[in-house]
Amino acid sequence: MDEQELRALLKENRTFAPSEERCERMQYRRAGKSGLVLSALSLGMWHNFGSTDSYENMRNMVFTAFDNGINVFDTANNYGPVIGAAERNFGSILARDLKKYRDEMIVTTKAGFPAWKGPCGKGGGLKYLTASLDRSLQNLGLEYVDIFYHHRPDPETPLEETAYAMRRIVESGKALYIGISNYGAELAAKMCALLRAEKVPFVLDQVSYSIFDRTCERDGLLRLAKEQGFAVTAYSPLAQGLLTDKYLGGIPEGSRMQKDKHMREQFGEQTLGRIRALSEVAEARGQSLAEMALSWVLRDDVVASVIIGASRSAQIRQNLALNTSFTAEELARIDEISPAEEEAL
Numbered sequence: 001m002d003e004q005e006l007r008a009l010l011k012e013n014r015t016f017a018p019s020e021e022r023c024e025r026m027q028y029r030r031a032g033k034s035g036l037v038l039s040a041l042s043l044g045m046w047h048n049f050g051s052t053d054s055y056e057n058m059r060n061m062v063f064t065a066f067d068n069g070i071n072v073f074d075t076a077n078n079y080g081p082v083i084g085a086a087e088r089n090f091g092s093i094l095a096r097d098l099k100k101y102r103d104e105m106i107v108t109t110k111a112g113f114p115a116w117k118g119p120c121g122k123g124g125g126l127k128y129l130t131a132s133l134d135r136s137l138q139n140l141g142l143e144y145v146d147i148f149y150h151h152r153p154d155p156e157t158p159l160e161e162t163a164y165a166m167r168r169i170v171e172s173g174k175a176l177y178i179g180i181s182n183y184g185a186e187l188a189a190k191m192c193a194l195l196r197a198e199k200v201p202f203v204l205d206q207v208s209y210s211i212f213d214r215t216c217e218r219d220g221l222l223r224l225a226k227e228q229g230f231a232v233t234a235y236s237p238l239a240q241g242l243l244t245d246k247y248l249g250g251i252p253e254g255s256r257m258q259k260d261k262h263m264r265e266q267f268g269e270q271t272l273g274r275i276r277a278l279s280e281v282a283e284a285r286g287q288s289l290a291e292m293a294l295s296w297v298l299r300d301d302v303v304a305s306v307i308i309g310a311s312r313s314a315q316i317r318q319n320l321a322l323n324t325s326f327t328a329e330e331l332a333r334i335d336e337i338s339p340a341e342e343e344a345l
Contacts, residue, residue: 006060006313016097018067026069027322029304031203033229036146036177038106040298040322041065042072044235044307045079049086057312062093064313066101068320074233074307075140076110076151077132083115087139095141105146109136110181110206112151124154124162133174148175149206152182159187163194170200179204179233185221192228202230204304209234209297211243211278211334213344222302231304234297238308239345243293247275271345277337281330291321296334298324 019025027040043065049058062073079086087109098105111132114122122128133148148169150162166178178200180191188205195202205225207216209232216222216232225232238244246252250272275289282292297306310316326334 006063016063018063018101022067022069024069025320026071027298027324028069028071029301030231031177031304032225032231034177034201034203036106036203038233038305039069039071040305041070041294041319042074042233042305042307043070043316044309045073045075045086045090046235047309048311049075049089050080051082051085051089053089055089055092058089059093059097060313061310061316062090063097064316066098066105068316070316071104072106072108072305072307074108076113076149077115077136078113078151084135084139087136091140091142102142107140107142107145108147108149108179109133109140109145110149110151110179111136112149112154112181122154124150124157124159124165126161126165126168129162129165130169133169137174144173145175147177147179147204149179149181149204150183153187159191159194163191163198163200166195166202167198167200177201177203179206181206183207184215185219185224188221189224189228192224192230204231204233206233206235206307208236208344209303209306210237210239211293211296211338212239212274214338214340214342215344217340222300225302232302234303234306237294237297237306238290239293242271242275242345243278244290245279245288247272248279248289274337278334281333281337285323285330287321287323288318290319291323294319295322295324296326298322299326299331 028037029040030037073090075086075090077084077087111129112124115132120128137143154162169175170178178195180188183191183205192202205221207221209216213236222232279289282289285292287295294306297303308319
C-alpha cells in the first residue's frame, strides 16, 4: 500500500488491509537461541506518538510499518508526552485497526524510568515493575505483551529482586519474554545468570548502538550475547539523525539539533567530515547513508533488530533497503572514519 492509498484509507476511514506480501518485504531474525523471531527493523515510539502529535499520522506510520513486514512495535511506560500517551495511542490503533493481526505482532514495553510520582514510581523493585506492567497493559488494551524490558539498571535495588519480579511477571502470563535495556556487559552477565537461575525466558538486551556509538563492542556485550545465547536490539542506530543525509550540509534550520544546545555542541567540523565520508561509502554501495548505517548495525546476527523512529511514513520507507553484506574494505573504511575505541559522539 503506497502513501496515496494510505492517505485515502485514513481520510475515508476504511478498514486497513495489509499487503499479502508483507513478510516477503522484510528480513527476520531469531532473538538469540529462543523461538521468538523479530523483524530486522522495529518501529519505535519514543518520539511522535505522544499527546501533542497527530493521531492520523501515527496510524499512517503503524500501517506503513506493518504493511512492509515490521512486526516489532517498541514502546515504554514513560513515552509521551504526556507519560503513557504513546502506549495509549498505540493501544487505540491496535483496537481500532489491527486487532485481527495481534498474533503477527510483537508488542514490547519497558519500565525503569520515572512513570508516576513518589518513590514507588521508578526503579527495579517488585512493586514498581508489577504495577507498571499492569498500567501498560491497560494503556495498550492487551492481556499480555510479548517482551517486557527492565528499562535501566537500578543501583538501589538488588538485581536478585528485579530478576524475581520478572519471573513473577512471566508466571502471571502478562509477558511472554523478558528483556533488559541499557545494561552494559558486566551487569548484563550478572542479570543473565540470575534470570536463567529463575528459569525466565530472557532474550534481549536493548542498547544504544550505531557507527557513532560502539560502546557495546568495546565493553564486550556483543561477545557476551553470543556466548550466552541472547540477542541485542539497537536503539538510536542513526545517532539521533546524524547518520542520515539531513546533516550533510550542516545543521538545518528548525531541526532537532538546531533546537537542542547539547546536540549542537557535539556537532563540529570533525563530525560533519565523518558524516560526509560515511556518505561516500554508502553511495559507493548504492545505499543512502541511513540505509548503510542500519545495515551496518545488522551486519552481525547477534543484533536481532534495530529500532527506527519516524515522524512520517516516508521515513520508514526510506529505511527498508537493507544490505547487511559488507566487504572487508568497506568495514575497514568505516572503522577508520569512526573507530570502535572512541567514545560515542
